[in-house]
Amino acid sequence: MPKILAVDDSASMRQMVAFTLKGAGYDVIEAADGKQALDKAKTTQVDLVLSDVNMPVMDGIALVKELRALPNYKFTPILMLTTESAGDKKMEGKSAGATGWLVKPFNPDQLLATIKKVMG
Amino acid sequence: MSIDLSQFHQVFFEESYEGLDIMESALLNLDPANVDAETINQIFRAAHSIKGGSGTFGFSQVAEFTHVVETLLDQIRGGERELTANFVELFLEAVDCIRRMMNQLEAKEPCDIPEAATIRKNFEDILAGKDTGGGSPSPATIADEAKADAAPSGWKIYFKPGEDIMRTGNDPLRMFRELASHGPLTVSVVVDDLPSISGIDPEKSYLRWNLELLANVDKSAVDEAFEWVVDESEIVIEPLGGAEQAIAATEAVSPAQPATPVQPAAQPESAKPAVADLPAQTNTQTTAPAVTPAVVSAEKASAPPATESKSAKVDKSKVEVSSIRVGIDKVDSLINMVGELVITQSMLGELGRDFTMDKLPKLLEGLDQLSQNTRELQESVMRIRMLPISFTFSRFPRLVHDLSRTMGKKIELKMIGENTELDKTVMERIGDPLVHLVRNSLDHGIEKPEDRIKAGKPETGVITLNAYHQGGNIIIKVQDDGAGLNRDRIREKAIANRLIAETDKLADEQIYDLIFRPGFSTAEKITDISGRGVGMDVVRRNIQELNGSVEVESDPGVGSSFTIRLPLTLAILDGQLVRVGEHVYILPLISIVESLQSFKGMIHRVAGGCDVLRLRNEYVPIIRLWKIFNIEPEYRDLDDALLVVVEGDNMKVAILVDDLLAQQQVVIKSLEENYRRVEGVSGATILGDGTVSLILDISGLIKLAGVRRDEYKRVKNDSGRAA
Structure with missing residues (x-):
């Protein structure tokens, strides 16, 4: 079962994402900030990371940089959850090494479509 | 797959309220002259999460409203704009407004806050002074919609990814797979750029592709496959087939195609810089403008059904959900x-x-x-069930901030012991009485700055909220360093309201205690802060309903202090077991004043057939439990039985029982939930031997026994005169 790491400081978003992905048969690991996510990614190899950008402690951009520096996560797809208005965040995320993005607000179907696109 | 999003609403509301609280307290701590970047960031993050969540869960009004707030915050965060005191006030108003929207949405009411439009307009006006940074759809959206009707029989795609494409986790295979999902795809690879084997970096991509997609889809569908890599790749997308089609599509899409002579003139304004950037490679172009619209339209298409399903849910589930966050x-x-x-x-x-x-x-x-x-x-x-009292305390900084502004007073609020834990239900119900006490201190306690200076005090008054544990209770103190209670005025007022007689000699504490009597208010002019008819008697009653007590101490010129004493929980009660006949009842220990063996000389019969106990200089009505509950007692004669004097509803009564048994902690079970409401009984519990015992409700018993308050007062006043 493919493992997805869902990172968001908002519990409701995390729950929504986790519920949707679990329903589609993915194994979901949750983290509330970049630091937690990094720790979890180090102990468990995940197949995809889905991360919010604005988070306390360590934000999504820093998380991507840290992950890409790990040999295990060089090529792992990392998607950023951004908002429509944050165009420069997308670019910042990309140059940090993010694979792509998903624009908030999104609904469960859009989320699954994007994940499927990446995971095949 | 369709997922019912309403299951996440409760969590969303809770975290949004938390976010609003964070915003509020951070805003109150902000000093516009010296803005702390992390505080602004914190406020921004909270607003950002609320916006994101409300958009996702279908609360578009909140999302739209929060968007303007977030935009301004973002500009302040980015240093594009200075934070002013006016902004802080505006943000605070916005926080209130969002909170009220949330309240309505949570109650499943239509979201309708009249001032929302005004506040939003204020934000928009500020933002309009500068680039709004998003919000309204970019011109590209319109272009995207306009070209949507030009769908050729297929697309010819040239794709040269950036060397580092693999390092961002973007696998070209993924894009081909996505394209192939639209129709038959022919892929041919160009390997010309491949270096010699020794020069190959296995993590880099050296390949280029020519693709042909035979599918009658919009160009946006093709763009979407390359959405994430468009900036670092060379991508040319041309329609397959006839010449007219080529022209139609080129107008919107492919500005740099030299084979089409009409094209430069028809080229849209916005695409010009892109061409200028790519002087040599005439056969390539970037598709950047189309990136955002693809997402916009996808979102547009799916948003309305989501909203519908939500509103359909609303009526079905009118269930009160409440949850608790536990460490x-x-x-x-x-x-x-x-x-x-x-x-x-x-x-x-x-x-x-x-x-x-x-x-x-x-x-x-x-x-x-x-x-x-x-x-x-x-x-x-x-x-x-225990939560730190900061949940209740957190509302006070704002309250004090707002009220001291309105009243022209300078007040500092100190909060001590915010981590003291208290039962959630007690916490919810202590909020209003506390607000009342704090308002009271603000209004009547703390003097105006000029008066304070005259009295030789610092200009700024201090209100202290202090919470701590003592024994099995929690104590909450509301203290101010104001003028203190006016002993003489209270006395005059009490005499005027016939609460006491002119001849009564009362100690200071007794006089101060009069402010908790019903119908007592010394405020000469009624302000909208306190003195709105809701008096201290309501405060005391609310606290008593929680099995707690409230007392006041005051020192003229130095200040007053209200002490609230509450049980740690409502689920467990310190009870006194009493026996009447074969039945065992429980009296809340906190309400018992004393117990005594009665004898003839102490009992008087007053007009109306009510027996009263003369207790020192008070007459206390006697309640016979056996009569009320219609059971057979062991002793009918007052002389043999015991009297337990209890206090409830601001009056004392003596309850006649056969025997006093043990004192013990009992777990309260609701009678209402398991059976129905019974007057005179507040709940039930199960005793050690397995029998059920009823917990008596003093004020209910008083009502049942038909003891009228005026009767008690009358006999009390009589007794006062007699003494």
Whole structure:
């Protein structure tokens, strides 16, 4: 079962994402900030990371940089959850090494479509 | 797949309220002259999460409103704009507005806050002074919609990814797969750029592709496959087939195609810079403008059904959901306890299987352990319901901030012991009385700055909220360094309202206590802060309903202090077991004043057939429990029975019982939930021997017995005169 790491400081978003992905048969690991996510990614190899950008402690951009520096996560797809208005965040995320993005607000179907696109 | 998003609403509301609280307290701590970047960031993050969540869960009004707030915050965060005191006030108004929107949405009411439009307009006006940074759809959206009708029979795609494409986790194969999902795809690879084997970096991409997609889809569908890599790749997308089609599509899409002569003139304004950037490579172009619109339209298409399904849900589930956030340590300790309980249980089970008398000490030891486990488990479970009082205290900084502005007073609020834990229900119900006390201190307690200076005090008054544990109770103190209570004015007022007689000699504490009597208000002019008819009597009654008490101390010129004493929980009660005939009842220990053996000389019969007990200089009505509950007592004669004097509803009554039994902590079970409401009974509990015992409600009993307040007052006043 493919493992997805869902990172968001908002519990409701995390729950929504986790519920949707679990329903589609993915194994979901949750983290509330970049630091937690990094720790979890180090102990468990995940197949995809889905991360919010604005988070306390360590934000999504820093998380991507840290992950890409790990040999295990060089090529792992990392998607950023951004908002429509944050165009420069997308670019910042990309140059940090993010694979792509998903624009908030999104609904469960859009989320699954994007994940499927990446995971095949 | 369709997922019911409403299941996440409760969590969303809770975290949004938390976010709003964070915003509010951070805003109150902000000093516009010296802005702390992390504080702004914190406020921004909270607004950002609320916006994101409300958009996702279908609360578009909140999302739109929060968007303008977030945009301004973002500009301040980015240093594009200075934070002014006006902005802080505006943000605070916005926080209130969002909170009210949330309240309405949570109550499943239509979201309708009249001032929302005005506040939003204020934000928009500020933002309009500068680039708004998003919000309205970019011109590209319109272009995207305009070209949507030009769908050729297929697309010819040239794709040269950036060398580092693999390092961002973007696999070209993924894009081909996505394209292939639209129709037959022909892929041919160009390997010309491949270096010699020694020069190959295995993590880089050296390949280029020519693709042909035979599918009647919009260009946006093709763009979407390359959405994430468009900036670092060379991508040319041309329509397959006829010349007219080529022209139609080129107008919107492919500005740099030299084979089409009409094209440069028709080229859209916005695409020009892109061409200028790519002087040499005439056969390539970037598709950047189309990136955003693809997402916009996808979102547009799916948003309305989501909203519909939500509103359909609303009526079905009018259930009050409330949840509690519990620290993981509390849950862990609970699990730990249960673990120990299981060990004890298996040990006792082992003993019981082949028990002989010589194992008795072991059995007793096991039972001891069981009772200890049970006690610990009980404590852990109780702790789950406990929340730090900061949940209630957190509303006060804002309250004090706003009220001191309105009243032209300078007030500093100090909060101590915010981590003191209190039962959630008690917490919810202590909020209003506390607000009242704080308002009261603000309004009547703290003097105006000029008066304070005259009195030789610092200009800024201090209100202190202090919470701490004492014994099995929690104490909350509301203290101010204001003028103190005016003893003489209270006395005059009480005499005017016939609460006391002119001849009464009362100690200071007794006089101060008069402010808690119904119908007492010394405020000469009614302000909208306090003195709105809701008096201190309501405060005291609310606190008494929680089995608590409130007292006041005051020192003229130095200040007053209100002390609230509350039980830690409503689920457990310190009870006095009393017996009437064969029945055992429970009286809340906190309401008992004294118990005594009555004798003839103390009992008087007053007009109306009511027996009263003369207790020192007071006459106390007697309530016979056996009469009220229609049971057979052991003693009918007042001389043989015992009298328990209790206080409730601001009056004393003596309850006639056969015997006083033990005092013990009892767990309250609601009668209302399990049976129905019974007057005079506040709940039930199960005693050690398994029998059910009713917990008596003093004010209910007073009503049942038909003791009227004026009657009590009258006999009391009579007694006052007699003494």
